[in-house]
Amino acid sequence: MIIDLISDTVTRPTTGMLEAIMHAKVGDDVFKMDPTVNALQEKAAAMFGMEDALFFPSGTMANQTAIKLHTQPGDKLICDKYAHVYNYEGGGAAFNSGVTCKLIDGNRGMFTAEQLQEAVAGRSDIHVPYSRLVCIENTTNKGGGACWDFSELKKLQKISTDNNLAFHLDGARLFNALVAKNETPQQYGHLFDTISICLSKGLAAPVGSILLGSKEHIAKALRIRKLLGGAMRQVGLLAAAGIYALDNHIERLAEDHQKAKEIGEVLESVAYATKVETIETNIIIFYVDEKIGADNFIQKMKTKNILLTPMGEGRIRIVTHLDYTNEMHEILIKELKEFLK
Structure with a gap:
């Protein structure tokens, strides 16, 4: 048995999801003729109370499209230093949109209204890039699945509006935050100009993300998706998995959160774990004693068929998900408790 806790992207379609895929009606999505894709987009837009939505093959492409929607080359986007759009999208903001990133030194991937106000303050002349966009990530991946306080997000939205800045949410794991x-x-949907949501992480679909926004934004996004090579054909097979995920896999995220907290409790009790970040959702980030070393710890766990992820600076990440069973959970708990024995 392999206990894969590298990410919540490692899940495989459930029996019900496979049935939905098998019976999906399909057409050519480039011509907007795939009925299942259209149904998914309409469903997602209605859920968030937004005007329109567009299906993408990846969350990175959805985020990069949003950045390109809201900026021009030479502009600046503002995000936390831990933000996925800055750290894990291959430098796409610079490559695809020609923009620079103003990084805020927040806490676990989240910054305050006061910090944003400081970031947008100052001169606006030919020497300084125009600030055009604020990007938020909820939950924060590098921050250990942390959830933003909604009242703080409302303050950030007001500052963005007052300063004529677009407000984008990288909601790859937003449903984890909603449940938590x-x-x-x-x-x-009422707060952000655009939102990306991922179907292939906690919701356990095999592929896909959705970008939500106004009809005007999504019309432009359709062109950008084509430009980036993201136009797809009979993709209703995958959209059916997305619809199934939205219908069946949201409430169950609480199970992943509970298992993550139980793992955290064990790590808090063992001597080799020197620090465990606060656990709110399905991501656990912890530090191990320098004498053991993160890489050594990961390799030893691998010999027990338990797969974990290094996060740099001595940190290790564990991510719970749909395919992490109760049996696997018991084995992991036992191995963590007995690691030094």
């Missing part, structure tokens, strides 16, 4: 904080998609 008992919030609704509509709350976020």
Whole structure:
């Protein structure tokens, strides 16, 4: 048995999801003739109370499209130093849109309204890039699945509006935050100009992300998606998996969160774990004693068929997900407790 906790992207379609894929009606999505893709987009837009939506093959492409929508070459986007759009999208903001990133030194991937106000303050002349866009990530990946406080997001939105800045949400794991904080998609749909949501992480679909926004934004996004090579044909097979995920895999995220907290409790009790980040959702980030070393710890766990991810600076990440069973959970707990024995 392989216990793969590298990411929540490692899941495989459930029986019900495979049935949905097998029976999906398909057409040519480039011509907007795939009925299942159209149904997914309409469903997602309605969930968030936004005008329109567009299906993408990846979250990175959805985020990069949003950045290109809101900026021009030479502009500046503002994000946290831990942000996925800066750290894990291959330098796409610079390559695809020709923009620079103003990084805020936040806490676990989240910054305050005061910090954003400082970032947008100052002169605006030919020597300085125009600030055009604020990017938020919820939950924060590098921050250990941390959830933003919604009241703080409202303050950030006001500052963005007051300064004529677009407001984009990288919501790759937004549904984890919604479940953990008992919030609704509509709350976020009213707050952001554009939102990307991932179907292939906690929701366990095999492929796909959705970009939400106004009809005008999505019309432009369709052109950008084509430019980036993201136009697809009979992709209703994958859209069917996305619809199934939205219908069946949201509430169950609470199970992943509970398992993550139980793992965290074990790590708090063992001597070799020197620090465990606060656990709110399905991501655990912890440090091990320097005498053991993160790489050594990961390799030893690998010999026990348990796969973990290094996060740099001595940190290790564990991510719970749909395919992480109760049996696997018991084995992991046992191995963590007995690691030094």
